[in-house]
Amino acid sequence: MKLLKSLASAFLMYSxxxxxxxxxxxxxxxxxxxxxxxxGMIIGILLLLWLxxxxxxxxxxxxxxxxxxxxxxxxxxxxHMDGFCDVTDAKASYADQKKKLEIMCDPHTGSFAILYLCxxxxxxxxxxxxxxxxxxxxxxxxxxVLSRALSGIAAVTLKSAKNEGTLQNFVRPAHKxxxxxxxxxxxxxxxxxxLIISFLSGGLALLGAAGCFLYYKKSSYQDFGxxxxxxxxxxxxxxxxxxxxxxxxxxxxxxxxxx
Numbered sequence: 001m002k003l004l005k006s007l008a009s010a011f012l013m014y015s016x017x018x019x020x021x022x023x024x025x026x027x028x029x030x031x032x033x034x035x036x037x038x039x040g041m042i043i044g045i046l047l048l049l050w051l052x053x054x055x056x057x058x059x060x061x062x063x064x065x066x067x068x069x070x071x072x073x074x075x076x077x078x079x080h081m082d083g084f085c086d087v088t089d090a091k092a093s094y095a096d097q098k099k100k101l102e103i104m105c106d107p108h109t110g111s112f113a114i115l116y117l118c119x120x121x122x123x124x125x126x127x128x129x130x131x132x133x134x135x136x137x138x139x140x141x142x143x144x145v146l147s148r149a150l151s152g153i154a155a156v157t158l159k160s161a162k163n164e165g166t167l168q169n170f171v172r173p174a175h176k177x178x179x180x181x182x183x184x185x186x187x188x189x190x191x192x193x194x195l196i197i198s199f200l201s202g203g204l205a206l207l208g209a210a211g212c213f214l215y216y217k218k219s220s221y222q223d224f225g226x227x228x229x230x231x232x233x234x235x236x237x238x239x240x241x242x243x244x245x246x247x248x249x250x251x252x253x254x255x256x257x258x259x
Contacts, residue, residue, distance in 0.1 A: 008028075009170075010039065029173045031175060033156065033183065034182040040144035040147060042075060043144045044140075044142060047071050066125055068125075072240070080233035080236040083229060083234050084116075084238075085116070088112055088117075089112050089113045131251050133251055135197045140244050143205060145189075150183075150209060154217070156180055161231075162228055205246045205250070209242060212235065
């Protein structure tokens with residue numbers, strides 16, 4: 001029962017997938033982060049179904065790309081993109097750590113967030129419209145699992161900038177040893193699957209995700225004194241687009257070298 005309540009807690013917080021309402025208690029969130037990557041798996045499956053449907057109906061690249069971009073936004077409700085926008089505004093201010101944390105808490109959206117959001121969505125749409133091989137699509141789908149596994153690992157292992165907030169609501173009650181073990185195994189499974197599918201594209205995508213993780217730690221400590229719920233969302237978005245970018249680059253390299 002505790003596992004089911006933890007599952008429901010994770011989905012209620014990080015997705016818009018209907019779940020039974022449960023009491024907002026710490027004991028119901030003890031293993032919630034363990035189920036976080038499962039939301040990524042659902043996004044990946046929906047993405048593969050959409051891409052298969054697009055190919056079957058001969059849908060054009062632009063519409064295929066737009067649909068691919070909308071799927072994670074619809075599943076998550078944009079919660080991680082909200083963090084991406086907040087962090088973008090804060091980092092663009094070049095203020096001190098205290099002021100940056102205040103900017104992230106400001107409900108108003110700044111001009112830098114809007115500019116970066118538009119650029120992000122345009123690049124993501126373009127990348128989704130570029131690849132054509134099924135192995136690239138599967139690598140990208142696994143990327144949604146990997147990004148959430150890495151985000152969960154960071155949540156329970158990296159220093160927090162605040163003692164309260166959305167992230168701490170899940171980290172504080174978490175059974176850390178079990179959570180880390182489950183998330184590390186999930187990251188290994190997703191990463192290994194990406195390598196098996198394509199050593200080049202999968203390997204490049206893994207390097208991109210690893211690079212984002214290291215940059216996430218460095219920039220969060222430097223800019224905010226630790227991680228927060230917003231920085232977790234920011235990391236998730238840059239990790240996902242990095243996996244997509246490097247998977248597409250890998251496909252293009254294989255196409256060129258095959259000529």
